[in-house]
Amino acid sequence: MTTLPATxxxxxxxxxxxxxxxxxxxxxxxxxxxxxxxxxxxxxxxxRAGIEVEADNAVRLAAIEPVGAYALNLAFSDGHRRGIYPYEMLATFA
Ligand SMILES: [Zn+2]
Known part of the structure; x- marks a missing residue:
């Protein structure tokens, strides 16, 4: 069972x-x-192809949308908005 963030x-x-x-x-x-x-x-x-995903330090979150009760869809200021970040994954960040 996935734990949701409190805030x-x-x-x-x-x-x-x-x-x-x-x-x-x-x-x-x-x-x-x-x-x-x-x-x-x-x-x-x-x-997987061995190419790092470029992320400028100036990149910012443009939108945060919950996906059901299991993930956040994060959109970025560079126009990329396909990432679905499961809470299970986010919980591994300290
Ligand atoms: Zn992506």
Whole structure:
């Protein structure tokens, strides 16, 4: 069973997504790191080919949409919006 974050806060100026989990732990993940780790099929294929996904430090989250009760669809300022980030994956960020 997937654990949902208790709160999701986007700090746009700092480029940080802060997730607080029900156990009280908090993860602060930079937008650039999220972009670099995009789990969409195209980005995964690129990484499998040995090419890193480029993520400028200036990249910002443009939209955050819940997908059912299991994931967030994150759209970025570089126009990329295909990444579905399961909470299970987000929970692995410290
Ligand atoms: Zn992607």
């Amino acid at each position: 999701i806060e986007n700090h746009a100026a700092q480029g940080v997504l802060a997730l607080r989990w029900p156990d009280g732990s908090e993860a602060r993940i930079t937008h650039a790191r999220l972009r670099a780790l995009c789990p969409c099929s195209a980005c995964r294929a690129q990484r």
